[in-house]
Amino acid sequence: MKCAIMQPTDIPWLGYFDLIDSVDKFVFLDDVKLEKCSWHVRNRIRSSNGEIYLTIPIRKTIERDKLKINEAQINDAINWRQKHLKSIFFAYRKANFFDEIYFFVQELINTKTDKLKDFNIGIITALLNRMGINTCIVRTSEMLNLEGVSDKRIVSICKSIGCDEYVSPPGAACYIEKDFPGGAIVANNIALYYHKYQHPSYTQLYDGFLPYMSIVDLLFNYGYDESLNIIRSGR
Numbered sequence: 001m002k003c004a005i006m007q008p009t010d011i012p013w014l015g016y017f018d019l020i021d022s023v024d025k026f027v028f029l030d031d032v033k034l035e036k037c038s039w040h041v042r043n044r045i046r047s048s049n050g051e052i053y054l055t056i057p058i059r060k061t062i063e064r065d066k067l068k069i070n071e072a073q074i075n076d077a078i079n080w081r082q083k084h085l086k087s088i089f090f091a092y093r094k095a096n097f098f099d100e101i102y103f104f105v106q107e108l109i110n111t112k113t114d115k116l117k118d119f120n121i122g123i124i125t126a127l128l129n130r131m132g133i134n135t136c137i138v139r140t141s142e143m144l145n146l147e148g149v150s151d152k153r154i155v156s157i158c159k160s161i162g163c164d165e166y167v168s169p170p171g172a173a174c175y176i177e178k179d180f181p182g183g184a185i186v187a188n189n190i191a192l193y194y195h196k197y198q199h200p201s202y203t204q205l206y207d208g209f210l211p212y213m214s215i216v217d218l219l220f221n222y223g224y225d226e227s228l229n230i231i232r233s234g235r
Contacts, residue, residue, distance in 0.1 A: 003163035004195070005029050005140075005154060007069060008120040009039040010056060011214045014231045015197040016124075021133045021228075022195065022235060023167050027157055030070045030117045031141040034058070040069060041116070043214040047091040048206055051213065054084045058116065070141040072116035081109050088216065095205050095220035104130070105216060117141070127215065131228045150175045151183040158190050165191040200234040 003025040006016065020026045034040055042055040057075040061067070085106055092098055108123045117139075125137060138161055140146060147156045154176075158166055166185055168176060173194065176183040185192045199211045204221060218227045 001025065001161075001163045002165040002167060002193075003027060003158060003161060004167040004169075005157060006169065007032060007040060008117055008124065010041055010043045010054070010120055011123055011216060012039065012043065013212050014199065014215055014218060014234065015195070017128070017131070017133065017215055018197055018231050018235055019167065019169065019195050020124075020128060020135050021232065023135060025136045025138060025161050025163055027161065028117075028121055028137065028139045030121070030139050031068055034067045034069045034072050034116070040072075040120070044212075045088060045091050046204055046206060046210050046213050046217050047087070051210060052087055052091065054087060054214075056080060056116065056119070059114075070115075070117045070139075074114050074116055074119060076114065084109055092205065092216075092220040097220055097223040100223055101216065101219045127219075131224050131231075133228070148184075151185050155184050155188045155190060158185075159188075164189070165193065167193045167195050170194050170196060198234045200230050202230050 002023045004019050004023045005027040006019065006029060008028045008030050009016065041058060042053050044051045044053050057078045057080050059073040059075040061073055088105060089102065092102065108126055111119065111122055113119050113122065121139070128135070140157065143157070143160055146153060146160065154166060158164070176185060176192070182192050201209050202218060202221065204210065204217065218230060222230060
């Protein structure tokens with residue numbers, strides 16, 4: 001049984017969805033520190049003037065350096081949802097699949113939740129379902145008796161959900177491989193793989209190609225079915 005673990009981010013890029021698609025179980029690491037100005041709270045779309053960042057405002061309930069993702073509350077005193085939708089509308093109103101995608105995205109962004117984790121995970125899982133990705137989803141905030149940090153925590157999560165293979169984002173190698181090859185993961189008889197994803201090029205609404213946009217950029221241009229094929233082509 002193969003799994004991957006990632007923090008829930010805001011309408012993420014293609015590689016994030018491919019990682020989920022490549023495993024049997026995917027774990028949202030939602031009980032770790034919220035990073036200010038990170039992908040936890042923002043992502044970008046393609047407009048006629050280049051990339052635009054869309055950012056979710058967070059309420060200052062406790063000291064920011066102690067705030068965890070599953071504790072973060074969205075600040076709806078700021079009219080950010082309407083601004084997001086306005087930016088998306090004007091960026092993609094001429095896209096081939098505008099009608100199919102926009103109203104679904106509109107419904108997701110207007111979902112009445114004040115919890116960042118539920119907002120991010122809700123959008124990701126809704127898009128997974130629409131594209132036909134059926135990976136089992138788990139949250140660390142709902143798991144009991146997890147132990148350790150870094151690669152030792154990965155081991156604890158894998159054992160908890162009955163997985164003996166782990167697919168890691170390449171960036172995690174810096175701590176996984178810190179002490180010895182494969183770290184605690186391989187030492188605990190868990191097979192370790194790295195998700196080496198090559199971002200596929202596709203035709204965008206505007207001239208040239210900008211990679212690493214939110215997945216909505218691909219969806220507006222290709223729709224759900226063809227987008228999944230393009231996502232998988234980078235694996």
